[in-house]
Structures are given as structure tokens and as C-alpha cells.
Amino acid sequence: MAAVREDGVALEHAALPLRCDRDVVLTAVSGTGQALKYASEELRSDREIVAIAVENSCGDAIKFAAEEFKGDMEIVRNSVELDGNSLQFASAALRRDRKLVLTAVEDAGIALKYASESLKQDREVVLAAVTQHGMALEHAGRRFRKDPEVMIAAVRQFGHLLAKGEGRVQGDRRVVMAAVRQDGMSLQYASPEVCGDRDVVLQAVRKNPMALQFASQGLQNDREVAMAAIRKQGYALRHAGGSMRRDRDIVRAALEHAGSCALEYAAEELQNDTEFVELAAWVDRILLDVGG
Incomplete structure (x- = not known):
């Protein structure tokens, strides 16, 4: 018991009777929620123990809980508020809950991966996810690759995501400018028209001089553009x-x-x-x- 008080994960090395002892397990998970992993099956079905474990584990202890709690809204909500990625352990029904999924993606945009297919098509959910983490674009419905606002949110963090743009997005000056401000080399994914936009190209070569190779021929022969690149590299x-x-x-x-x-x-x-x-x-x- 003393070892468990000192470090809840010590429950792993405890004898089976101790891992079946409610007081011992409560002590363990109160210190370290991940200790739930080593509790007996019966105690992993104890709601109070699971709730305390989740609270003391940054949320991810839910993965060790009995299956019934992965469909328990209160416990899952507490879990995703602590760590949005714990949405992955929620039941299919809860992964269809819009409010819960919004909570998850606002904390960890990549958690969009675990949302229901219908919510991956929900613009508010997708925009919240991509704003929190640009790479969430990979898990959003494909139609959002044509959405300038969603794409701007993504490329502001990862300019190379401009490569994922579809429709007219790669020719949208606002989107491309946001991308090259983050990564000058993302100019390579812009439309020919935007590669001929002096302000966009200047921004790109100031960020990465080697982006000059993707500028239009006219701008490769523009003295200010060339000098901006060459003075850096x-x-x-x-x-x-x-x-x-x-x-x-x-x-x-x-x-x-x-x-x-x-x-x-x-x-x-x-x-x-x-x-x-x-x-x-x-x-x-x-x-x-x-x-x-």
C-alpha cells in the first residue's frame, strides 16, 4: 500500500488481491490515473474509480476503462476536455455527438480523425480542427480542400498543405500568400497566375530564396525580386x-x-x-x- 501511495503505477507489481482491493486501487488512481490499467477487471468497471482515473491522467486513462464507460457521456466529456485525442476511445455513438467532437478538436485538431464521417463534413467542426492544427485537413471531408477559409487556416501553419488545395484554391491570392508566409517553397503549388504576382513572389523569396525557381519567367527577370532572393542566398x-x-x-x-x-x-x-x-x-x- 505504501508503494502505491508513493507511485500509483506500482500497482502493476502488486499481488492480485491488492489489484482487486477497491481502497488500494482508489489510492493508486488518485495519484496516477494510468494505474487503472493494472486494476482488476471488476474495478475497471467501477464508475467512481474510472472517473478519478480519468481526472488524474490528462484524460487518457479512459482507454483502460470497461467498455461501458466509453459510451458514458460525462466520463468521455471529462476525458476529451483534458485531452482531445482521447476521443479515439469513445463509442461510435459519442463520436457522432457534435458538441463533444467540437470540444475534442478545439483541444487537439488531429482528433478530427476519430470523429464520425458526418462530422468530418461539418464545416464548423472542420474549421475548428484545422485552426487548432493544420494537419487536421488530412482528416476532413475532401470538399474542404476547395474552401478558401479552411485552407488559409491550414496553410498558415503548414504552407506545404497548399499542395492539397483543389478547385480554385491554388489560384486564390489570399490562400497562397498565407502559405508562402509560412513556407516560401509552397509557391510551387500555386497557379501560374499567382506565381506571376509580384507581391506573393517577393514574400515567398524573402521566406525562402530558393522559391525563386517557382516564380514566373517575368519575375525571375525582375531586379527587385532577384535581389531579394540573392541577398539572402x-x-x-x-x-x-x-x-x-x-x-x-x-x-x-x-x-x-x-x-x-x-x-x-x-x-x-x-x-x-x-x-x-x-x-x-x-x-x-x-x-x-x-x-x-
């Missing part, structure tokens, strides 16, 4: 347009960051220019000293 010169590779200021900025790694992407006449060859060699020496 000289190697991005490889994705700049031809006119930018011939621009001495652009090439100089690239070499100052990346040395000879960038020089190979400059126009041929600049690759043989003494000023740039010497600049690349000087930067290479500095980078080598810093790296060494």
Missing part, C-alpha cells in the same frame, strides 16, 4: 532569369554570399570577368576559414 542566382545573370550588381551580390558556387550560374561573359573571378576566390577563402 547567393546560390539562388541559379534560378534567376537570363537578364539577371548578366546584371553585374545582381551577380556581385550573389558572389558576396556564395562565392564560386554562385559564379557558375552567372552569364558566361561574367564568369570570365577578372573582377568576379577574384571576388569569388576571396569569398571562398573567407567561407573556408569560417568553416574550418
Whole structure:
């Protein structure tokens, strides 16, 4: 009994009579709800013990409770309020309960995975889930991949989810802007029209210079766009347009960051220019000293 008072999980090593003793088990689950796992089958069917275990386990002790309690609204509600993911242990009937599922996904968006199919089609439930955790989009009804508001909620957290967009979403400037603010490389999933939007592309290359490769040809030849990318990563010169590779200021900025790694992407006449060859060699020496 002393060991159980000290650590409820010690019930695992207790003799069977102790695991069948209500007072001992109550003491164990009052300290550590997960101790319910080691209680006798009879005591895992005791409502008071289960309720106390759930309260003292961040909710997940419900998985060790008798099956009848997984359909008990009060116990399940207490469980999902503590941990939305414990919705997975609820009965099928409770996973169809809109209010309960909303409670779960507001705590843990990924819990949408355990909601009934009908609630995965409920916009309010889906939006709450995706707002809490963008990856919940994977468990939502497919039609929400065409919903700009749902997609914005998702890509604000995980820009690459723009790849999941359907319909006109990948051409929706608001959605794409939200995505590239989180992950510049998500520009690759935008429509050609948006890849030609200067403000969107500038945002993308400021977040990740290598996103320049997904910009429209016109913007790859835009001096401000190219410079924004190259000042952060000289190697991005490889994705700049031809006119930018011939621009001495652009090439100089690239070499100052990346040395000879960038020089190979400059126009041929600049690759043989003494000023740039010497600049690349000087930067290479500095980078080598810093790296060494």
C-alpha cells in the first residue's frame, strides 16, 4: 500500500488481491490515473474509480476503462476536455455527438480523425480542427480542400498543405500568400497566375530564396525580386532569369554570399570577368576559414 501511495503505477507489481482491493486501487488512481490499467477487471468497471482515473491522467486513462464507460457521456466529456485525442476511445455513438467532437478538436485538431464521417463534413467542426492544427485537413471531408477559409487556416501553419488545395484554391491570392508566409517553397503549388504576382513572389523569396525557381519567367527577370532572393542566398542566382545573370550588381551580390558556387550560374561573359573571378576566390577563402 505504501508503494502505491508513493507511485500509483506500482500497482502493476502488486499481488492480485491488492489489484482487486477497491481502497488500494482508489489510492493508486488518485495519484496516477494510468494505474487503472493494472486494476482488476471488476474495478475497471467501477464508475467512481474510472472517473478519478480519468481526472488524474490528462484524460487518457479512459482507454483502460470497461467498455461501458466509453459510451458514458460525462466520463468521455471529462476525458476529451483534458485531452482531445482521447476521443479515439469513445463509442461510435459519442463520436457522432457534435458538441463533444467540437470540444475534442478545439483541444487537439488531429482528433478530427476519430470523429464520425458526418462530422468530418461539418464545416464548423472542420474549421475548428484545422485552426487548432493544420494537419487536421488530412482528416476532413475532401470538399474542404476547395474552401478558401479552411485552407488559409491550414496553410498558415503548414504552407506545404497548399499542395492539397483543389478547385480554385491554388489560384486564390489570399490562400497562397498565407502559405508562402509560412513556407516560401509552397509557391510551387500555386497557379501560374499567382506565381506571376509580384507581391506573393517577393514574400515567398524573402521566406525562402530558393522559391525563386517557382516564380514566373517575368519575375525571375525582375531586379527587385532577384535581389531579394540573392541577398539572402547567393546560390539562388541559379534560378534567376537570363537578364539577371548578366546584371553585374545582381551577380556581385550573389558572389558576396556564395562565392564560386554562385559564379557558375552567372552569364558566361561574367564568369570570365577578372573582377568576379577574384571576388569569388576571396569569398571562398573567407567561407573556408569560417568553416574550418
